[in-house]
Amino acid sequence: MRVDVRGLSVRYGSVVAVDDMSFSLSGNKIYGLLGRNGSGKTSLMSALAGYRKPLGAVTLDGAPVFENADAMRQVCLVRHTADAADKGDKVSYVLEYGAAWRETWDNSYALSLIDLFRIPLKSKVSALSLGQRSALGVVIGLASRSPLTMLDESHLGMDTPTRYAFYDTLLNDFMAHPRTIIISTHLIEELSSLLEEVVIIDSGRLVLQEEADVLRSRGTEVTGNAGDVDEFTAGLTVLSEKSLGRTKAAMVYGALDDSRLIRARQLGLELGPIALQDLFVHLTEPVGGKL
Numbered sequence: 001m002r003v004d005v006r007g008l009s010v011r012y013g014s015v016v017a018v019d020d021m022s023f024s025l026s027g028n029k030i031y032g033l034l035g036r037n038g039s040g041k042t043s044l045m046s047a048l049a050g051y052r053k054p055l056g057a058v059t060l061d062g063a064p065v066f067e068n069a070d071a072m073r074q075v076c077l078v079r080h081t082a083d084a085a086d087k088g089d090k091v092s093y094v095l096e097y098g099a100a101w102r103e104t105w106d107n108s109y110a111l112s113l114i115d116l117f118r119i120p121l122k123s124k125v126s127a128l129s130l131g132q133r134s135a136l137g138v139v140i141g142l143a144s145r146s147p148l149t150m151l152d153e154s155h156l157g158m159d160t161p162t163r164y165a166f167y168d169t170l171l172n173d174f175m176a177h178p179r180t181i182i183i184s185t186h187l188i189e190e191l192s193s194l195l196e197e198v199v200i201i202d203s204g205r206l207v208l209q210e211e212a213d214v215l216r217s218r219g220t221e222v223t224g225n226a227g228d229v230d231e232f233t234a235g236l237t238v239l240s241e242k243s244l245g246r247t248k249a250a251m252v253y254g255a256l257d258d259s260r261l262i263r264a265r266q267l268g269l270e271l272g273p274i275a276l277q278d279l280f281v282h283l284t285e286p287v288g289g290k291l
């Protein structure tokens with residue numbers, strides 16, 4: 001499913017959570033929506049799901065989503081765990097409700113995920129642990145097979161093996177049933193191999209939208225003699241620097257052309273990749289990032 005956002009703002013009284021944002025997602029990819037706390041991720045996803053009247057436009061495959069039941073049925077937004085369902089409901093009822101609301105729901109897949117995540121089917125949602133409630137959210141999100149599926153911090157409270165099972169399951173199901181999946185997370189490195197495209201927001205504004213591989217290739221760590229590193233990085237966007245004695249490591253952002261690569265070799269500098277998480281940290285600090 002294609003997503004188009006034009007001039008979107010979300011406001012809560014005087015708080016501007018999303019500030020005149022425009023971007024498009026061509027669809028059928030796993031997108032990472034990355035941003036620091038309070039940057040507007042949840043507000044943006046709520047607007048994409050049609051939960052709120054947009055200031056600006058949000059269209060899904062060309063159709064406005066707000067007050068459009070057909071479009072909203074194509075969307076599944078799993079918000080922070082507590083939202084996964086009414087806490088008084090039994091897990092089995094939550095699955096029945098999912099099946100009733102969504103034409104694309106796969107009930108046998110839902111039950112296999114319930115087994116995988118060891119969620120007691122007959123328990124009330126209120127009796128589940130935090131990690132189990134998160135896993136229930138993931139079950140709803142994946143079994144819905146919605147053309148636009150959004151998972152907002154769905155890993156909260158999951159232990160490491162459960163998170164890894166979640167990532168594997170997500171990737172396998174996406175490959176079998178390609179659709180548009182948007183994941184917001186703070187655990188960027190863990191998820192980074194799954195993400196095809198990354199949307200970074202900060203203070204309600206779009207910082208950048210890029211294919212994950214391209215973004216990774218834009219960051220380089222340069223290490224060597226401090227003076228040589230300074231010479232090499234002159235004129236480049238330096239995200240951070242660390243010195244240890246006469247050795248210096250600098251993170252630079254931007255493509256390095258052949259002449260730079262030759263100069264690095266002449267100076268004996270070491271060039272290495274930067275983790276997506278480190279790039280994210282530097283692109284979103286101080287507020288507004290360093291680009």
Ligand SMILES: Nc1ncnc2c1ncn2[C@@H]1O[C@H](COP(=O)(O)OP(=O)(O)OP(=O)(O)O)[C@@H](O)[C@H]1O
Binds near residue numbers: 016017035037041
């Ligand atoms: N219901 C609300 N009323 C008032 N302000 C709100 C409300 N919901 C969110 N905000 C504010 O809007 C801004 C964006 O919040 P939002 O929850 O969208 O960010 P987020 O990126 O999802 O944050 P986090 O990563 O911490 O979950 C924040 O400043 C927040 O305080």
